[in-house]
Amino acid sequence: MSAQSSIRALNNDCLEQIFVELRPKRGLRSLSLTCRWLRDACLDVLFERCIAYSDVLQQPTEAFPPPHLWRHIRFLRMIGCFDCYPDLSDVESISDSTYQAVSTTACREDILADVLYAMPRLLSVVVEGVKERGVPWPMLKVFLSAPQLSTFDIFGRLYAGGTITSDDAFFSPGAITSFRYVPQNKRVRFTSSSAEKYIVRTILERLSTSLDVLHLPCESVPFRRLDRWDWSSLQELHLRGDGRRLLEYGVPLISILCRMSHLRRLSLKLARSRSKPLGAIWPPNSAVKAIPWPELESLTMTWLHPEEQLFRHLPSTLRDLHLRVWPRRYYPNPGFHEYRALQRLGKQLPNWVRETPSASMVIQAIQSCRQISLRSFDLEYIADSNDIRLLQLVARSFPDLQYLRLYRYRRSEDMAHAPVVRTILDALYRGDIDILVQECMSDALSPLRNLRALRLYLDYNRTLAHVEGGSATDLNPKP
Numbered sequence: 001m002s003a004q005s006s007i008r009a010l011n012n013d014c015l016e017q018i019f020v021e022l023r024p025k026r027g028l029r030s031l032s033l034t035c036r037w038l039r040d041a042c043l044d045v046l047f048e049r050c051i052a053y054s055d056v057l058q059q060p061t062e063a064f065p066p067p068h069l070w071r072h073i074r075f076l077r078m079i080g081c082f083d084c085y086p087d088l089s090d091v092e093s094i095s096d097s098t099y100q101a102v103s104t105t106a107c108r109e110d111i112l113a114d115v116l117y118a119m120p121r122l123l124s125v126v127v128e129g130v131k132e133r134g135v136p137w138p139m140l141k142v143f144l145s146a147p148q149l150s151t152f153d154i155f156g157r158l159y160a161g162g163t164i165t166s167d168d169a170f171f172s173p174g175a176i177t178s179f180r181y182v183p184q185n186k187r188v189r190f191t192s193s194s195a196e197k198y199i200v201r202t203i204l205e206r207l208s209t210s211l212d213v214l215h216l217p218c219e220s221v222p223f224r225r226l227d228r229w230d231w232s233s234l235q236e237l238h239l240r241g242d243g244r245r246l247l248e249y250g251v252p253l254i255s256i257l258c259r260m261s262h263l264r265r266l267s268l269k270l271a272r273s274r275s276k277p278l279g280a281i282w283p284p285n286s287a288v289k290a291i292p293w294p295e296l297e298s299l300t301m302t303w304l305h306p307e308e309q310l311f312r313h314l315p316s317t318l319r320d321l322h323l324r325v326w327p328r329r330y331y332p333n334p335g336f337h338e339y340r341a342l343q344r345l346g347k348q349l350p351n352w353v354r355e356t357p358s359a360s361m362v363i364q365a366i367q368s369c370r371q372i373s374l375r376s377f378d379l380e381y382i383a384d385s386n387d388i389r390l391l392q393l394v395a396r397s398f399p400d401l402q403y404l405r406l407y408r409y410r411r412s413e414d415m416a417h418a419p420v421v422r423t424i425l426d427a428l429y430r431g432d433i434d435i436l437v438q439e440c441m442s443d444a445l446s447p448l449r450n451l452r453a454l455r456l457y458l459d460y461n462r463t464l465a466h467v468e469g470g471s472a473t474d475l476n477p478k479p
Contacts, residue, residue, distance in 0.1 A: 044121070047072040054130070055080040057108040060115055070118045081131045082108070082139060109138040116146045124151035128184075134159040137199060141171040144203065151178040151213075158220070159196045169198065173206045177233070180215035183241070190241060192220040201225060209233065217241040218270055223249045226256050236265040240326070243270035243278050254282040254292070254310070263293040267300035269326040271352050278355070280305035282313070291315060302326040304357040304365055311368045322378040323362065324407070325354045356409060358382045359390040366393050374398040380407035391444035401448050405455040 047065070050073045056063045064070070116122060125143055127135060134157035135143075143152055158181050181200070183190045192200075201222040204214075208229040218241035237260065246253065253268070272278055282288065284307055291313040298320040357365075362381050377398060381390070387408075394404070445454070 043069075044072050044074075048074040048121075050076050052076060052078045053080050054078050054082050054127070057082070057111055060111060064115060067118065070115070071120060073119045074121045075124045075126075076119070076122060077126045077128070079129045081129065081133065082136055109136075109142050112139060113142045116142065116149070120148060122146070122148050124153070125149060126153045126155070128155040130154070130156045132157055132160055134161070134196070136161065137164055137168065140199070140203075144176060144207075145172050145174050147174045149174055149176060151180075152176055153178075153180040153182070155182050155184050157183070159199050160193050161195060164195050164198055169202045171202075171206070173210070175210070176207050177210055178213035179203065179207060179211060180213065180238075181217065181220070182215055183217050190217060190219055192217065196220055197222065205229060212236065214238070215240075218243055218245060221245065223251070223256055227259055229259070231260040231262075233262065234260050235262055237263060238265075238267040238269070240267075240269040241271070243272050246270065247272075247276065247278065252279065252281065252283050252286050252288075254286055254288050258288060258292040261292055262295060264295055265298040266293065266296060267298075267322075269300065269302050271302065271326055271354070273352055278303050278305070280308040280310075282309040283307055284309055298322075300324070303355045304361050306361070306364070308365065309368075311365045312370070314369060314372055316370070316372060318372050319375040321372075321374055321376070323357070323365075324378055324380045325356050327352055327354075356380060356382050359384045359386045363390050363393055366390075366397055369397060372398065373400045375400065376403040377401055378405045378407075380409075382409045388440050388444050391441060395445050395447040399447055400450055402450055402452045404445075404448065404451060404453070405457075407457045410458075 047069045050065055050069075052065075053063045060067075065073075125146075127143075135154065137159060140159065143149065197220055200216065200220045204211075204222065205225070208231055211231070211234050213236040214234060215238040218239050221239060223246060237257070249256075257263070257266075268281070270278060281301070283305075286309070291310075294315050295317055296315050297317055299314070299318060300322040302323075302325055304323065359381050362379065363386055377394065379394075391406075394401075445451075
């Protein structure tokens with residue numbers, strides 16, 4: 001039997017798996033050039049990913065690949081702003097009225113709708129590089145109404161145009177199951193316009209029953225309405241940004257998210273900018289008595305409140321727990337020249353307050369936990385006299401841990417009390433290869449028999465002095 005006939009004997013699933021394995025290694029293109037039959041067989045994998053350019057939508061031949069390849073595209077990545085004229089690319093100097101005129105007269109949404117209709121296999125669209133003006137609402141409606149599209153992601157700005165009426169806001173939703181809106185620059189103060197908040201509210205109201213994945217900046221979340229909609233399919237929720245809007249609402253987060261009964265992954269990366277501290281997710285006086293997420297598998301929190309009751313009710317399904325500070329304390333702020341450039345653009349740098357818990361606060365939270373078989377645990381804290389006791393409690397409370405990461409800060413005045421662990425490089429330099437950690441820490445973590453990866457970031461004593469006021473100037477630490 002010839003090699004060609006042997007390949008023809010494979011079914012389509014086997015062939016597709018072979019093509020998928022070859023593509024990252026740049027072998028699929030060479031294989032596709034061997035014969036016409038293989039070329040036709042691998043087209044769906046060879047051209048399933050596509051890059052398009054948003055700023056030349058009026059010329060589809062320049063914005064997209066050749067039309068005969070559209071039927072093979074599954075993942076579309078759109079790059080660039082949606083301004084149609086090159087001389088208007090400086091979006092900072094364009095007024096809202098001018099931008100509205102540019103957006104409404106070009107009819108690019110009709111062109112985009114025709115192109116998406118010609119991509120029957122399209123599953124995912126990622127939009128990025130849209131600058132400050134974001135994506136025009138007519139364009140957003142085209143994406144959200146595409147019947148074959150299931151995933152829609154925006155990295156940058158969603159929308160920052162003028163006002164939108166209720167008639168303009170209407171759209172017929174497609175089959176979107178994943179909606180992710182992620183502002184890219186977390187060092188710049190992010191603001192959400194009233195029009196953008198209205199758009200986000202409209203999108204969530206129409207898609208709440210079908211969404212499986214939802215990522216949103218906290219500044220755009222309609223907290224007053226989340227508990228009114230049906231979230232019967234939602235399994236993953238990520239909220240990130242300034243938590244002041246949540247504080248202004250004054251309702252505990254556990255009550256706002258109480259209708260997300262099938263949630264499996266919850267990430268709350270919230271910070272505050274010189275406002276009062278963030279409250280407890282589940283305060284003692286809450287009307288909620290049972291956890292509304294009985295299937296929760298992964299939880300990420302960036303602050304601990306002394307009255308937090310959530311840890312008392314964590315379900316037995318929880319496998320990953322991440323107690324980290326956001327934004328990361330050790331990220332350096334922009335330099336002088338970058339700061340001046342941001343000032344010229346009218347940007348404001350948020351004066352984040354990093355609420356890093358002490359070892360004693362973490363002990364209080366872990367002690368209130370019920371029996372949980374954790375697989376992964378990330379912890380960022382400030383060392384105090386209970387440092388070793390905290391490690392002992394982690395090992396005793398979560399004996400099934402496979403992955404453990406500790407980010408520990410030490411004040412200079414506490415260095416004599418908090419145990420110091422020498423890294424491998426220090427041990428090699430001193431010649432003490434057999435003594436890599438002090439006996440007290442190794443004994444504290446010794447019950448973790450199933451541990452597969454242990455990452456310790458313990459050289460934060462210099463960094464802490466620079467970040468107490470909310471700004472970090474030291475270099476990233478080394479494990």
